Amino acid sequence: MSLLTQAANVVFATKYPIDKIVGIYSGSFNAATDTTAITYTFIGSPYQVWWYKIPHTFTRPVFCDLLTSTDDTTYTNNTSIAFSDSSYLYIYAGQGIAPSGTIYYKLVASWIDNYDNTNPAITPVIPGNTAFFDSRQNYQKIYLQNVVSLANGASTSITHALGYQPNAKVYMECFSGQVWPCHTGGTNDAFLFADSENTGYFSMTNSALSIQCDTNASSFGVSRFWYRVYLDK
Amino acid sequence: MIRPDNVQLASMLPAYVNTSSPTATISISGTIANGNTQNFSTSLAFNVAARNVMADVYGSNNLTGAKFLLNNLLVATSGIEYSPKSTELCQMELSYNATTITVTFSVFNGTGSSITLNAQTVTIVAPTYKLPF
Numbered sequence: 001m002s003l004l005t006q007a008a009n010v011v012f013a014t015k016y017p018i019d020k021i022v023g024i025y026s027g028s029f030n031a032a033t034d035t036t037a038i039t040y041t042f043i044g045s046p047y048q049v050w051w052y053k054i055p056h057t058f059t060r061p062v063f064c065d066l067l068t069s070t071d072d073t074t075y076t077n078n079t080s081i082a083f084s085d086s087s088y089l090y091i092y093a094g095q096g097i098a099p100s101g102t103i104y105y106k107l108v109a110s111w112i113d114n115y116d117n118t119n120p121a122i123t124p125v126i127p128g129n130t131a132f133f134d135s136r137q138n139y140q141k142i143y144l145q146n147v148v149s150l151a152n153g154a155s156t157s158i159t160h161a162l163g164y165q166p167n168a169k170v171y172m173e174c175f176s177g178q179v180w181p182c183h184t185g186g187t188n189d190a191f192l193f194a195d196s197e198n199t200g201y202f203s204m205t206n207s208a209l210s211i212q213c214d215t216n217a218s219s220f221g222v223s224r225f226w227y228r229v230y231l232d233k
Numbered sequence: 234m235i236r237p238d239n240v241q242l243a244s245m246l247p248a249y250v251n252t253s254s255p256t257a258t259i260s261i262s263g264t265i266a267n268g269n270t271q272n273f274s275t276s277l278a279f280n281v282a283a284r285n286v287m288a289d290v291y292g293s294n295n296l297t298g299a300k301f302l303l304n305n306l307l308v309a310t311s312g313i314e315y316s317p318k319s320t321e322l323c324q325m326e327l328s329y330n331a332t333t334i335t336v337t338f339s340v341f342n343g344t345g346s347s348i349t350l351n352a353q354t355v356t357i358v359a360p361t362y363k364l365p366f
Contacts, residue, residue, distance in 0.1 A: 012242075020237055020246045026366040065304070067287060067329065075329040077287075078307050106366045108287060111237045111246070119238040127365045130247045138251040140289075140360065165293055165300035167360065183305040190307050203299040210299075232251075232360065 007141060008162075008231040012133075016141035016231060022062060023109035023125040025054060025089070028072070031099035040194035049193055050093040052103070059120045060086050061179035062109040063171050063226075068092075069104040081191050082107055083180040095193055112171075112179065112226060113145070140167060144229040149222045150213035152198065158209045160229055167230040168209050170202045173223040182211070182225065198223040249287075249362040253280045255334075256359075259292075261313060262352035265342040271350075274337040279361040288334055288361040290327055296353045303327055303336065303357075313338060314351050334359055 007013045029035070035050040056062070066082035067075040068091070080092045080103075089107060093099045109125075143166065148156055160166065170182035174197050182200045183191055192199055195218050202211045202225075211225050235245045242248070255277040265271045279286055293300040296314045306312070306325050313323050326337040336357050342348050 014241060017241050018248045020240065020243065021248060022237065022246060024247070024364060024366070065287060073330065076327055077304050077329075078325060078327040081305050106287065106364070108249075108364060113238055119236050121234040121236050123234050124245055126245075126247060130365045132244055132247045133242070134250050137363075138254075138360075139248055140251060167289065167291060168300075169289065169302060181305045183307075191305070201301075203297075203301045205299050232254075233358070 008233070011135060011138045013141060016143065017145070018139045018141060019228070020111040021108055021124075021126070022058060022111050022122060023056065024127055024130065025107040025109070025125065026105065028102050028104045031093045031101055031103050035093045035099065040197075042193050042195060044195070047096070047193055049095040050099050052091040052093055052105070054089040054091070054107070055087060056084070056089055056109070056125070058109075058122050060115050060118065061112065061177070063112060063179065064089055064181070065108045065110070066091060067106040070101060072104045075104075075106065079190075081181060081183065083174065083178050084109065085178045092191070095190075138232070141231040142228050143231045145227060147224050147226045148211065149224050150200070150211065151222045152213055152215040152219035155210060155212040158211070158227065158229070159207055160209065162231070163206055164233050165204045165206060167232050168202065168204050168228060170200065170211060170225055170227045172198070172200045172225045174198055176220055179226070196220045200225060202227070204229070251360050252363050254358055254360045255279055257357045259336065259338065259355045259357065261338065261355065262350055264347055264349045265340060266347050267342055267345055270339050270341045272337055272339050274335060275357060276333040276335045277357060277359050278333050279359070281361055281363045285363050285366055286329060286361050287364050288329070288359040290334060290336060290357065290359045292336070293356045293358070294353060295356070296351060312355070313340070314353055315340065315348070
């Protein structure tokens with residue numbers, strides 16, 4: 001039996017790509033003085049959201065995964081969110097009322113293969129004490145990855161033959177030129193703060209990955225969704 | 234410098250080193266009076282120093298047969314089955330402390346009358362990654 005028939009059970013297989021980290025950032029910022037307010041239109045009225053911006057030189061957006069904390073002891077990744085465009089990584093600091101206090105962050109930026117045709121030469125932003133590969137540990141092996149375009153209200157089902165519910169991650173264009181984690185929890189979602197914002201939801205079954213595109217009121221247009229279905233579960 | 238497009242593995246680019254994948258279950262059932270909130274919670278221990286951990290936290294619901302990613306999911310209306318969803322709110326909390334990841338679903342009943350939740354189990358699995366924070 002070929003080892004690759006059991007690829008889900010090996011830590012790494014050259015047949016399957018893995019996520020490529022291009023930036024690791026950690027630190028803290030003053031939410032009152034170090035952030036930038038962006039004014040959106042929400043339910044027809046101006047609405048401010050504050051972001052901490054980290055400049056980057058990757059020349060195009062990257063996937064962002066984020067943890068934040070207000071005390072540097074207990075971290076969370078579901079009361080905050082990060083996204084990127086071609087120039088900056090953005091960390092959410094607050095909305096509606098000007099934020100205050102210190103926010104600690106841990107942000108990992110990973111590469112989007114073939115985001116466009118530029119294939120830029122980049123310099124990774126990696127701390128010196130990083131373990132780049134450890135054969136004793138497992139890696140999330142990418143079984144399927146691609147990009148699909150969905151308009152507001154549209155959905156798609158990407159079939160797989162794994163026979164179990166695999167791990168998967170999806171990122172999307174919430175606004176044109178910005179790549180966010182795919183998120184939605186319904187009409188009360190705290191990260192839906194613009195009428196033109198697209199958002200999305202995804203789930204996995206034994207046979208498919210389903211992606212749904214939603215919006216608040218007036219979609220900016222078609223969103224691209226980048227998906228990764230892993231062999232791991 | 235490196236051109237990362239279509240590179241499988243590069244010595245210049247670290248990967249998510251998956252050190253463990255703890256699992257736990259959250260059983261959801263019972264009656265919630267109007268205006269009340271019911272919490273359903275579980276904790277998962279991980280084996281990396283808390284300072285260096287990040288995880289992808291997934292939930293798999295036995296009623297829907299679907300698995301969903303809890304990262305960035307603050308309102309988990311789509312992960313838990315109950316009705317009517319339109320007048321209830323399900324908040325999801327995900328926190329990392331020194332040794333554990335805690336997952337909490339908080340279901341608020343705003344329907345105007347008492348409700349009985351569908352009995353269901355959400356299986357949580359959290360691939361944890363060691364990162365040099």
